[in-house]
Amino acid sequence: MPIPSQAAWVVQKILGARAYMASLLNGMDLLQQETFSIRKTYVAMRRTPEKVKWYPMICKSLAAPKCIFILWLTILKRMATRDRLIRFGIQCEQVCCLCKHENEFLNHLFFTCEFLAEVWRKLTTWCGVRQQALAWDAEVEYLESQGTSNTGKQLMYRLVIATAVYHLLRERNDRRFNSKESDVDRIVRQCQLMMVVRGSKNAKV
């Protein structure tokens, strides 16, 4: 049927999708097919995206889902850090509220800020993975170089980075918005507690 011009917007969109659906299925008419596969249609619609190298940090991590979500946003550089807010034209104080020395760039927060670097150093020493604090871009490069293996060390590294990023951003938000401060040891203990609970799910860790 032709698309009626007086139909509701949503009805016009549904009817207009016929050509798009036909193009996905190589011109075949959906109604003429003997078997219709929702799976094949879904795969055709979403196409096959290129795999990002850091996907094991998100998809093969023992960390709590809220930590993984925050890590994912951080890898995509979508966190509302001060430099990003200023780029959007929002007026706000740019100095890092943790060390109060440098401006709050993502690369500064993770992990070259001396306060956060100290948390990172203590945590990584405690769980026996790499200790050196790198700037965020170098950290992501390191994550990408780690591959997809599930050795105890890899699992531990994925767990510690997701947990640390979550707790460090929470501390930064507490200082910015709630005027609450925790010291390095308290943040480390919070991370350790969460890592023990989550790490106990896998014997390798």
Ligand SMILES: [Zn+2]
């Ligand atoms: Zn700082």
